[in-house]
Amino acid sequence: MTAIIRAHDLAKSYANGKVVFSSIGLNIASRERVALIGSNGAGKSTLLKCLIGLLPSSGGEVVTLGESFRSAPSVAQLRRIRRQIGFVFQHHGLVSRQSVLTNVLQGKLGLPGGWRGWHHSIAKQHWREEAMQALADVRLLGKAGARADALSGGQAQRVAIARALIRRPKLLIADEPAASLDPAAGHDVMRVFSELTQEQAITLVYTTHDMEHALDYSDRLIALKAGKVFFDRPTAHVTRADLKDVFDA
Amino acid sequence: MAQLVGRMIPPNVEPGFLLRVFWRMIETFQIAVVGTAIGVVLSLPFAWLSAKDITPLGPFRHISRILVSLFRTVPDLVWALLFVSAVGLGAVAGTMTIVVDTIGFCGRFFAEAMEDADERPQEALFAIGASRFSVLCGAVLPDALPSLTNTTLFALEKAVRSSVVLGLVGAGGIGQELKVAFDLFQYKNASTIILVIFTIVVLMEFVTDRLRSKVQ
Numbered sequence: 001m002t003a004i005i006r007a008h009d010l011a012k013s014y015a016n017g018k019v020v021f022s023s024i025g026l027n028i029a030s031r032e033r034v035a036l037i038g039s040n041g042a043g044k045s046t047l048l049k050c051l052i053g054l055l056p057s058s059g060g061e062v063v064t065l066g067e068s069f070r071s072a073p074s075v076a077q078l079r080r081i082r083r084q085i086g087f088v089f090q091h092h093g094l095v096s097r098q099s100v101l102t103n104v105l106q107g108k109l110g111l112p113g114g115w116r117g118w119h120h121s122i123a124k125q126h127w128r129e130e131a132m133q134a135l136a137d138v139r140l141l142g143k144a145g146a147r148a149d150a151l152s153g154g155q156a157q158r159v160a161i162a163r164a165l166i167r168r169p170k171l172l173i174a175d176e177p178a179a180s181l182d183p184a185a186g187h188d189v190m191r192v193f194s195e196l197t198q199e200q201a202i203t204l205v206y207t208t209h210d211m212e213h214a215l216d217y218s219d220r221l222i223a224l225k226a227g228k229v230f231f232d233r234p235t236a237h238v239t240r241a242d243l244k245d246v247f248d249a
Numbered sequence: 250m251a252q253l254v255g256r257m258i259p260p261n262v263e264p265g266f267l268l269r270v271f272w273r274m275i276e277t278f279q280i281a282v283v284g285t286a287i288g289v290v291l292s293l294p295f296a297w298l299s300a301k302d303i304t305p306l307g308p309f310r311h312i313s314r315i316l317v318s319l320f321r322t323v324p325d326l327v328w329a330l331l332f333v334s335a336v337g338l339g340a341v342a343g344t345m346t347i348v349v350d351t352i353g354f355c356g357r358f359f360a361e362a363m364e365d366a367d368e369r370p371q372e373a374l375f376a377i378g379a380s381r382f383s384v385l386c387g388a389v390l391p392d393a394l395p396s397l398t399n400t401t402l403f404a405l406e407k408a409v410r411s412s413v414v415l416g417l418v419g420a421g422g423i424g425q426e427l428k429v430a431f432d433l434f435q436y437k438n439a440s441t442i443i444l445v446i447f448t449i450v451v452l453m454e455f456v457t458d459r460l461r462s463k464v465q
Binding site for chain 2: 054078079082083085086087089091092093094095096097098106107109110111114115117118119160163167
């Protein structure tokens with residue numbers, strides 16, 4: 001399968017000398033569901049951001065969605081990368097006073113002609129249809145007209161998934177998407193992620209410190225410990241003892 | 250003072266005079282509404298350019314901030330004198346004064362409202378490559394809308410009060426009528442005008458308070 005992300009000897013350190021990670025090498029294939037795990041401060045989120053060019057790395061080389069760069073991508077490369085990526089953050093990041101439909105349509109911002117995603121009233125008809133389909137996919141079609149601040153945490157996160165999917169991304173990046181949710185809502189969100197990315201042939205890379213989520217919704221686990229890749233193997237070959245080692249000091 | 254108040258009572262309620270006061274009050278109200286409307290629209294770009302972390306100007310945002318401060322710190326009567334000198338006596342000078350005064354007032358508070366808008370939706374939209382203008386329209390303005398509406402209503406209230414005073418320096422409206430009444434010692438006319446002004450200002454405050462309470 002084609003590689004969506006390749007990193008070689010990737011390193012990240014800050015001006016004060018603090019090393020976040022070093023000598024990271026990884027290869028993520030198309031349609032894979034990859035969980036990045038590690039304890040707090042292990043550098044999972046920083047690694048994700050370096051892989052997609054949102055943060056400059058301190059060394060090494062990255063090829064993401066066909067764009068090869070050292071340190072940071074050029075503006076044009078970053079624009080091309082962003083057009084093919086959907087993001088879901090720990091906090092849903094919805095505009096609370098806007099309708100659910102408008103929030104989903106805002107996923108089109110950043111694409112050519114994307115300004116019409118400011119509000120559902122000026123969006124193209126077929127975009128509105130796509131947004132309704134995305135809401136149906138996350139089982140929230142009935143909430144299209146509701147204000148975002150009227151949703152529960154789990155529902156809001158599912159809307160954030162719909163907002164990411166409407167971009168028709170090749171790669172979906174999720175940073176602790178279920179961390180602020182209760183266990184039931186967290187599993188629900190992860191299930192939606194897992195099903196939709198498989199159905200729509202999207203590569204999913206997410207960070208989590210929830211072992212159940214890591215084991216249940218990924219094809220491959222990459223564990224970070226002390227700034228290095230502790231292990232990188234198919235989820236089926238990972239035992240609970242391996243996971244315990246990741247989090248043991 | 251008691252003597253002056255004595256000369257003001259009873260107020261002049263001749264129909265011809267009341268009609269003249271009515272039309273002058275309408276003119277005052279028009280100056281306030283048109284001036285505020287134009288001022289609010291022009292305040293938005295000033296606020297965007299001034300707001301920290303949202304401005305596309307980076308450190309040069311201070312240029313916009315300084316301009317807004319200039320509009321705010323020069324008293325409206327001084328602006329009115331300038332505009333009367335530039336475009337002559339009348340409502341146009343009054344409207345231009347209210348526009349500048351509104352930019353000074355709203356420009357600052359709009360910028361603060363934009364800075365206070367929830368940053369998480371903005372970060373989510375920046376991450377997918379949305380432009381600063383798209384983030385402004387898609388995330389910042391909807392979030393800041395209640396605050397922007399409140400500020401606009403305060404600005405309108407303030408503009409009605411200002412536009413009354415502006416007439417004293419020849420910038421149109423009821424103030425001009427009040428000045429004539431005092432200059433010609435027509436104190437009964439003056440008391441009628443003062444009562445009308447008081448009624449309108451109180452009514453304006455009542456209406457804007459009601460509207461503000463409806464904004465969520």
